[in-house]
Amino acid sequence: MNFKIATIDDIEKVLELHAKYQIDTINEEDKKDGFITTAFTKEQMIDLITKEQGLFIAVENERVIAYVMSACWDFWSRWPMFVYMIEDLENLEYIGQKLTTKNSYQYGPVCVDKEYRGKKVLEKLFDFARINMAKRFPILVTFINKINQRSYIAHTKKIGLEVIKEFSYNNNNYYELVYDTSKKLLD
Template sequence: MSFIIRKALFTDVTAIVQLERAHVDDELSGSDNQLHAHSFTKSEVGQLINQHWFMVAEVQGQIIGYVMAARWSFFSAQPLYRHIIQKIKFAELAGQALSTTNSCQYGPVWIQESKRGQGVFAALVSELKKQVNTSFPFMVTYVAADNARSLAAHQQKAAMTQIDQFRFEQRDYCLLATSTADVIS
């Protein structure tokens, strides 16, 4: 499969919001029917595109995946992210202390199910790291501890390292970080 990775454009907002809604619906249909992040509004996606980092994967004009990163201030009103921000104050990666000033929140990332396992994830994250690297040396994310496939993808295809574990609203999570200089080809 041939695909391109590019920066999201404001004209992509409607398609991204539809994909985000489908992604949230998929997560809610899981075994525990819990979701601790929220689905982005058109306004929020527009803000992410214009003020943060948002990459899309495209095949023949159709968006088949996306990944984004944002400054911590974008997420700071949400309880889960406030909890993560507190955890970061005591975290480090490769001997370097992490903070809200030297890292950003990475994710979510979503790939159309039929396109998974074809290099889209690694290509999206690699391009995102290149874009973020000029502003932050680190990206931090969280993955549900029971999501073995996502953990493996982040560790193997995005060069992410587990730096902590935490529990939030009766669900366990792994806190992961990566250097934006670590681009996997």
């Protein structure tokens, strides 16, 4: 398995994996192990790759088996929920800094294909992505839907993200989480 920053040629395979676990197209029996809320177009992926170098993938036998997206807040501001999160950043403080769009970025969505879950692919890809993003930002910010317990456990217990607040948006309840990107690598 290798980890890389995705290029335009990887988009089709990433969107295939994304569709498998996105809320509108996921199989009913897979929902209990987590799902992705946000839908993406090919154009948005192109922007993420060319403007942000923010698509990180794990590849095995030419298959994309996991991805992590990460980008500055400006990239995410085309989705209303992120605008809501951006407006609230100044009310939050972490590692002695008031959060801003300059000192933090938004991590996620993230997805690991089901045969590869529980095998540390998430931890390795997380580290690969955040080491790259740490060159630009000291603080990672993300959100997890409270019904996505698998993602919550993986990110808090295994990776060590910290809950900074809880909020509701569009009748869904979320944890907002943060992470210091300069932390030592996970085992």
